[in-house]
Amino acid sequence: MINLAGIDIGTSGTKVVLIDDTGRILASAYKEYPMAQPRPGWAEQDPELWWQAAAAGMREVLTKSGLSGQEVQAVGLSGQMHGAVLLDKDYELLRPAILWCDQRTGAECEWMNEELGTEKLFAWSGNPALPGFTAPKLLWLRRHEPEIYARIKHVLLPKDYVRWRLTGELATEVSDASGTLLLDVTKRRWSEEMLAALAIPRAWLPPVYESTEISGWVTPVASSLTGLKPGTAVVGGGGDQAAGAVGAGIVESGLLSVALGTSGVVFAAADEAQILPGSGLHSFCHALPGKWHLMGVMLAAGASLQWLRQTLACKTSYDSLTALAAGVKAGSEGLLYLPYLLGERTPYPDPAARGGFIGLTMRHGQGHLVRAVLEGVTYGLRDSLELIKEAGVPAAEIRVSGGGARSALWRQIVADIFQAPVTVVNSTEGPAFGAALLAGTGIGVYASVAEACGKTVRVESRQEPDLSAGETYEKGYALYRSLYPLLRETMHGLATEFEN
Ligand SMILES: Nc1ncnc2c1ncn2[C@@H]1O[C@H](COP(=O)(O)OP(=O)(O)O)[C@@H](O)[C@H]1O
Ligand SMILES: O=C(CO)[C@@H](O)[C@H](O)COP(=O)(O)O
Structure with a gap:
């Protein structure tokens, strides 16, 4: 039997699930943590909390399911998007992460939208500058915390910090990277033009994978902390909205979902990148190779x-x-x-x-x-x-x-x-479940994400208007x-x- 794990680094807490390849939930665990609001409009979290929650959650699901780490074949990661995690040359955290719902970057966004101009922003990244996205946070740090900014060597997204602790690899994947404003969403690679215009060093950013690609393997140290076997494959995974959409089977153009989490999201899968200046929607890569999505x-x-x-x-x-x-x-x-x-x-x-x-x-x-x-x-x-x-x-x-x-x-x-x-749908575990399906696709249990959804996701209830x-x-x-x-x-x- 193949068993797969999914980890979702949420805003209110981290969820870990273990499933088998039919999509049956073997065990789940949820570890809560607080969000700091040091000033009105600010939102921060200590990434160490995420790692502790992920490791403890993984140990808990192994205990609850009665499985050993040897019996888990792959792990998928998902998480709150846009947060800026900053590491120095020794890979130490420089400050708490600045989160998706932090609103301090209004002036930076105004500067980007007006001085760079929306035409260039859409051509380079496919999206407007919005407070909450990662790039304006870096501009804010350059202006308001220059000592921290001067020491940045690596910039990671929340789930990718957990990947770093699990595998020792610095990596991200296209769906989450879309929310940095530094990715060319159409080409699914970092935008050299945007990085040059913002004077953000390319070397700060990790390699970008597709969501189903293997990005690294669990290290011996992480094995001792999580209970997973050393060498367990960790796939790219997805930002929580894209991974949640996979978990709900929203993988084909024309399907719509609404996520009622801390945030609220209307999500539509798309067969091509739709660049829509002025629409107010986000146009991001989906967690399936060759697919995109729109969301509000x-x-x-x-x-x-x-x-x-x-x-x-x-x-x-x-x-x-x-x-x-x-x-x-x-x-x-x-x-x-x-x-x-x-x-x-x-x-x-x-x-x-x-x-x-x-x-x-x-x-x-x-x-x-x-x-x-x-x-x-x-x-x-x-x-x-x-x-x-x-x-x-x-x-x-x-x-x-x-x-x-x-x-x-x-x-x-x-x-x-x-x-x-x-x-x-049957699975209420959302992004963590979707991340586990991405993990299964990454190691070849399913031929594609669509096949993974076809085998595991079922509509369970329907309400008419x-x-x-x-x-x-x-x-x-x-x-x-x-x-x-x-x-x-x-x-x-x-x-x-x-x-x-
Ligand atoms: N039984 C319930 N009925 C209505 N709303 C609920 C219920 N349980 C949780 N919620 C809502 O769901 C939100 C948390 O959603 P969740 O998807 O778990 O969050 P996260 O953003 O951390 O992923 C809560 O803030 C609350 O508003
Ligand atoms: O900012 C976004 C998406 O663009 C949020 O959806 C965050 O990704 C976190 O959402 P929750 O799952 O915590 O509600």
Whole structure:
């Protein structure tokens, strides 16, 4: 029997899964860690936490499954995208990683978009400069932490730091590298033009693999810490959105998924690189050789519900909160929620966007607040759906994944606001499961990623859109859409005058 491991370095925690080649989950483990917010809009994490969580998680899944490390044939990696991990000449960490949801690089992005110009940015990388991407973080460090910047010798993405600890190899792969803004997404290699324009040394960046290629082998030291056998193959893997899409079977053009994680993502697989200046979508390499994808990313999807829970109802489970929301009618009796708690990326690339509840009355209680959050986040995702539809991708069926997909109510709200059937697949392990499938493809267990998905991914449930709720939500969405342009200046005033 072939057994495969997948490791997903999430924002809230690291998940490790062990599967067999039929896709059966043999064991899984989850290790949480905090995210530091040293200043408003900043988000950092110590990469050592990721490695400790990955190693402990791997030991735990081996114990739970009763397998020995000798019986695991390959490992795939996945992780939160865009984070900058900086190493010095001795491969030591120079500072905490700056994460995907960190918003400090507004000025650097403005400079890139205006001085370099969007024409060159799209020609070289396929994407605009957005706060959160890796390249603007390097520019920020050059200006604000020159002593650190002067000592940088290697720049890695979060999962690739774990790869370094597992295999001793510095490497990345195309799907995650797409989010650095330093990859030529069409050619699937580093962009010499972008590196030259930003004066970022090419030598800082690791070799780029395809997601299914073997990038290294587990070292004896990592073996003693993880329980894996020395020499176990570690494949490229994928950024969490691409690996999660593989885990949900989104591997062919025309298939759409929505990830309700900390962030919220609408994802569409594509047969070719679609460079769409001005669309607000990300155009990245998919974790399949010769495939790409489009996606719209909102920063605070699950994070909005997590915030509400921590702030108003910390002892209440997510299931109890959504049960309260189920008792409220579609439209939350006139209450709208704006989900810009971390600023926003799609459709408004605006670090100073801010959240809010609009329409509060004395009638509104906890259930209304929760429902308004679920609806407001889904309206935000609808913005990305509209952009993806404009790019020519039809929305025939939406596969929903991530922590929020556990809620049948939230899935129904997605079906009603998107007016499309919503499905859920058998594996709830998302990106870690997808990473394990990439590992299996890398060592030849499956002939292709599509074959891996065909053999292991099944649709398990389907919810149809309700027409009457859909009509209510069309009106709600129009009002939601009107709010950001109306409130933008107010949000910016609050962010610049009152924060700190
Ligand atoms: N039972 C649930 N019902 C609704 N939402 C949930 C539930 N469990 C988790 N969530 C949401 O999922 C989010 C975490 O999603 P997950 O995919 O695990 O995160 P990560 O971004 O770390 O990969 C939480 O912030 C929360 O909003
Ligand atoms: O920034 C992006 C994608 O562009 C985020 O999707 C991060 O990759 C992390 O997301 P979570 O899985 O933690 O929600």
